[in-house]
Amino acid sequence: MNWTSSTQLDTAFAALSDPTRRAILARLALGEATVSELSKPFALTQPTVSKHLKVLEQAGLIEGARDAQRRPRRLNAAAMKDMAEWLEPFRRLWESRFDNLDRHLATTVKKEK
């Protein structure tokens, strides 16, 4: 992975730094939805929801589904995967730490017996 060209990730994380956009994303994780369907549960006007959707769209986190009339939006699974992959070294750091802890506990437990 190329750590220096992280513009896409920067945009994705910045887009997620807003609670309404995270709520919209959580809703879209359940299935595609139109602007009017998204407006109702959030008690927001349609223009406000559209504004948030635009930010999420530019970050590549969501995309328009096929139905051009209703313009439903859905999650872009690939972008989510990019974020998860970017976290992989962090996961490995903690994994090796826990491996150490596991070995350490094995020796201390043995000593006590």
Add this chain to the structure above:
Amino acid sequence: MPPAADTLAPTGFEIDRATHTIRLTRDFAADPAQVFAAWTQPEQVACWWDAAGEPLARCEIDLRVGGAFAFVSRGHPDMPFAGIYREIAPPAWIVFDAMGAVGRVLLAEAEGGTHMIVEIECATAEQLEQFVKMGVHIGTGRTLDNLVAHLDGAGAA
């Protein structure tokens, strides 16, 4: 680093995007009191904290609410893992503030051993990004250090 850590010791890892929390889980044969001690006694933390497996250069723990801790690795003495304890409840949990995030270590007894959940909760998604960038930086640095050590050892042999 041990080979095929993924298969030897599966670690649960999930990102809760709604709360910017990274959650890692692990099961140990040791009981919660032993795992709690390994997290809170400096001489024990020094043995396992460094991902590269080196003993820590310095490990300070003031185990009380509001008390500070600092884990300093040999490879990166300029980048200690430091913070303040917020909650201490032996042997069940520890909560601390570190590097702008809230850390939680939850230890539950499970089948004679311990089910451990470690949560790293950032204030915002942006902070999560910064935090992980730092973690990545440290992790990558350690990997390179391992390589250097390995090459040095091979050269000397």
